[in-house]
Amino acid sequence: MSIIDELKWRGAINQQTDEAGLSELVAQKAVGLYAGIDPTGDSMHIGHLIPFMILKRFQLAGHRPYIVIGGATGSIGDPSGKKSERKLQTMDQVRHNQDCLTAQMEHLFGQDGSFKIVNNYDWLSKLSLLDFLRDYGKLFNVNTMLNKEIVASRLEVGISYTEFTYQILQSIDFLHLYQHEDVQLQIGGADQWGNITSGIDLIHRQEGADAKVYGLTIPLLLKADGTKFGKSEGGNVWLDPKKTSPYEFYQFWINTDDRDVVKFLKYFTFLSQDEIQDLATAVATHPEKREAQTRLAEEVTEFVHGHQAVVEAKHITKALFSGDVAALTASEIEQGFKNMPSVTVSSDKQGLVEWLVDTTQIESSRRQAREDITNGAIRINGEKVTDTNAEIDPTSAFEGKFVIVRRGKKRYFLARVQ
Ligand SMILES: N[C@@H](Cc1ccc(O)cc1)C(=O)O
CATH class of the missing domain: 3.10.290.10 (RNA-binding S4 domain)
Structure with missing residues (x-):
């Protein structure tokens, strides 16, 4: 099965710019591709993980993923999906967050060198205002920019010139990676469609209409009960173990609704189609055993926090359930009792x-x-x-x-x- 067919099966494709063209490309070569993240906080949460899990799937299929940490774009603020103007972060905050996210990304994806992590501050901060206006501004049509969903939806409340410019910066990233790293595909959440297609337009203007570049977005993840994915009682589910302990992380996945668990297995694990099919059967025939939820919790916790964290989380869960707490270690107690009186x-x-x-x-x-x-x-x-x-x-x-x-x-x- 091709990587694109696999993503379809996983329910992970919202929109594509040229389905046939991209399918042909991925069949021909090791394709360079990227997704970006802005350092608006000092940790990712599980919602952030989605595009990067997809990069990982491309990597496993032999392609060449890049992660852009938005040291520059994060200092501007993406208006996508935001109803009102963002408050600017201080540059110190941006730098701190950028360092935290880089470390997190390296921990999750960067160990074997086949995943490249780059920071757009390295190229965007070198652009002078005049170069920006002469080399790039000229290639953007204000009417087209205004018509992008993100901007159009903000016109009533208003949008600053700064945020209006964001799409140009993200477009320059795509162009930069196309020129220097042969990156031909950008992936992002559904709200990134406007920014991604704007980058493709820029590349076509600059490099010629026959430049082979593609965009793919991932659907917004919805839960069966209509509430937002990724929140627990305590708020966001963070990847930073100091904010959400591995035990709480494990519990979050264990508590997945039967109606959502197969979808989450497809999104958040690297289990095969057969394995997920077996788990789907298990949910349908023996929901009380919670086999699918257990497997989901084990897989995602192991991916994010490592094997030992899974062992501890299961140990805590079992001890709290049976009452046999004497065998818990001090670190397990810290995790298991974090939200208890x-x-x-x-x-x-x-x-x-x-x-x-x-x-x-x-x-x-x-x-x-x-x-x-x-x-x-x-x-x-x-x-x-x-x-x-x-x-x-x-x-x-x-x-x-x-x-x-x-x-x-x-x-x-x-x-x-x-
Ligand atoms: N705009 C993206 C992050 C991003 C930043 C730079 C890029 O080149 C690509 C993506 C977001 O807010 O999710």
Whole structure:
């Protein structure tokens, strides 16, 4: 199956400039292709991953992917998909974000040198205003620019000259990569259509109408329940493990709706058509086993955070489910309890009843605390405690750093020992 047919099967093609031409090209040679990202934040989230997973698929099929980090374009701001003017970032912010994204991209894609990461600041910052106007401005027709969906939809609210110019900068990137790296295809989200076709026009004007360049966009990912893809209760799902721990990341995928899971497997994993077909059958016949969700969570977590993160995430999930938390490591506790109620306590020993009521306020009264203890509803560090006279030593487990309390079947509390 050709890479284009594969993308179609994965539901990953929204629009193409010349389907037949591109299919012919990818059959002939190792094609240079690119997608860009602007450093508007210091981490990617899972929505950003989509075009780059597609570059990766091209790479696996023997093609030559490039990632453009938009050190220059990020300092301007793409109006695509934005209802109002963006606030300019300071150049320090742009540089910081650009360094963070570059490191993230290198970690995900850049290890073997077959993925090139470049920064458009390197060529766009060298253009003088006069060169810009004389060499490029002349090749852009204001009417055409105004008619681009992005600009047209913004005319009522208004758009600054700066953001209006954005499409020219992205077009120069495509031209630059075409001239210097033989890049012939640009990929982006559905909102990038205007910028991509504008680059193709520029290349045709500059290099001749027979220059073979193509554009392909990816559909906006929609969930069956109509809500936006990629948000969890805590907001965006980040690739930076400090913002979204690998365990939370794993949980996000595990919680995928049955109606979405096959679509996500096609978008976010490198599993084959046969494997995904088997998982689709599993969802249809035994949805309660959640095999497809588990596989999705394993695959994506491994791709982004590595194998050890999957092992830890599964370990945490299992321990929290069974209540057998004693075997968790300190790092697993940090991840697994990030969003659970927590208190800070001293390392002093104390009667358990007082500790549950006065120190941690896990229990609302001594009477309730005694009742819960007698009923076997209280577990400390995974162990059931039924003696109302028991004493607690907060430093007795987890390197003296944590106490895990479970009340009833599911309610966990974390005490951090100071
Ligand atoms: N405009 C793209 C990012 C980008 C930047 C430079 C490019 O050459 C290509 C793409 C976006 O906002 O998603």
